[in-house]
Amino acid sequence: MTATIHRIGRDTPPSLDPLMTLVAQDMNSVNAVILDRMQSRIPLIPELAGHLIAGGGKRMRPMLTLACGRLLEYSGVRHHKLAAAVEFIHTATLLHDDVVDGSGMRRGRKTANIIWGNSASVLVGDFLFSRSFELMVEDGSLKVLKILSHASAVIAEGEVNQLTAQRRIDTDEEQYLDIIGAKTAALFAAACRIAAVVAERSEAQELALDAYGRNLGIAFQLVDDAIDYASDGATMGKDVGDDFRDGKVTLPVILAYARGNDEERRFWKDAIAGHRTSDEDLAHANTLIAQRGAIADTLDRARHYGQRAIDALGPFANGAAKDALVEAVEFAIARAY
Template sequence: MTATIHRLPTPHAPSLEPMMTLAAADMNAVNTVILDRMQSQIPLIPELAGHLIAGGGKRMRPMLTLASAKLLGYPGTRHHRLAAAVEFIHTATLLHDDVVDGSDLRRGKRTANIIWGNPASVLVGDFLFSKSFELMVEDGSLKVLKILSGASAIIAEGEVNQLTAARRIDLGEERYLDIIGAKTAALFAAACRIAAVVAERPDSEEEALDAYGRNLGIAFQLVDDAIDYVSDAGTMGKDAGDDFREGKMTLPVILAYARGDEDARAFWKQAIAGHRASDEDFAHAIELVRATRAVEDTLARARHYGQRAIDALGIFSGGPAKDAMIEAVEFAVARAY
């Protein structure tokens, strides 16, 4: 059974191009900071960090800091270093995640832990975390430091929560949303919020940008979890079925298990426990997910959170920055189509 998936009602395919164009000049400045701060007298550090940082990612999180600053008309340059700090936090978490998950691919390339080993990946991740805090301290704002350090702690909590939830067939939707709210959405929210701090805008605008980033982050992760069951390595930049083989109870599985018959639920129990992990088992999992409309409904939830992100921008005046940020939400959801 093939699920019917409805596209967002946009006149063209949503793209990150407007946001990338909007932030291009500022992103050049951010990249300069990133390249400068990842240098070390220990050659392995820039070599390994550079492998991931230059790995083809869209730099969406720092770009959100830059776009938010544009939305607010901020004329300064403080956000360049802070956007670099955001990227370092993200990169550090990716290095650690790949070790925890035992991943082989990241954005279509071999992961750092496969090339250099787990110890090097963990330690270079620690180096990048440290560099992010250097940049925060140099900015001099205790409020910025509180937002970004708080997000870093929440991300780590989310990762531990996900680790302890692995292979737990009884994981519910509420805990799943707590996990992705922490491990993904917290940094999206902080990346947007700090722009309002450096621009010295009122709390209402800080909170609106926080809500925009948080809801975008949840939508982004929901789509990621859905396309694990409908895509391939070329599209995703990782092996299709990684979540399945790692026993992750993502929303498509939570819904498929809840809606399945006795045989389907028995299969999911074995699969999540790690006893059904072959290619044939993954193909059967895809059939079950599609038959129960679990992917469709996961994407429907992503659209819901995406709309909440767009609604959060309602207090801001229209213009190229707001348009680009709205289209970034539409792009995040439309990746599944």
């Protein structure tokens, strides 16, 4: 993959720097809330939570809450606690996901479940979920509480849906999109939408920001799933071939299986069932995926959803905030190149 995705007229690859610069001051306040609320009289809780929270993540979801507030010219501070709640929801789901998946690496570091064990990871994830709901309640808006609590339920549904689809080669693109729309895009959408609620904007603007976040989230996950078959551990920050060995049926596999001949389909059935998981099998899977154009088409779909995210910003005024949100979409897609 050698192409570069960026806006017409841009001479440099897209970056998150404009988004990070835009919200830097607000993020200082959010980080202070995160640091304060992850504390506990039980030392293991801040120790384990801090391992993941301080583990190099870009905190894209809370930054989106803050940037959408800037887009709407919101001048208050309510979104600081809510952005922290969004990050706690995200961190809790990561802790739980790593236990479910048996993951050993995240963001280039050992996962919490490897260091402290599954039980501690699940329980600290529960603690962070609880902290997120405390922050929502403190905000006092039933509408915000409804949006974020619903997103939390949808994320859990998506994870269960993914679990039921695991090692099932008959998983189709519709179910796959349903899974990633729930487990990834729902929190992106909620993170953006709550900014319109605290800024007391119209429902039309709420829905526009929801659409921006949702489509960005789908594009983000599509790129992640492509990278799993077209990158290395240093780039991904996790173990190479995790999805393959875990029997996760992502879009590159769905497309390669659908386009494969009888011999290729037999390989995919055996691999997804867990019978072909060696390094040589992974290399063969990568070859088949490349030969069938599955990575290129997965990224084409990511660009499609990315464009839908950008289009959703159409009703909003031009300026630094809108430019940063557009470039965040471009960055999410360009990670694959």
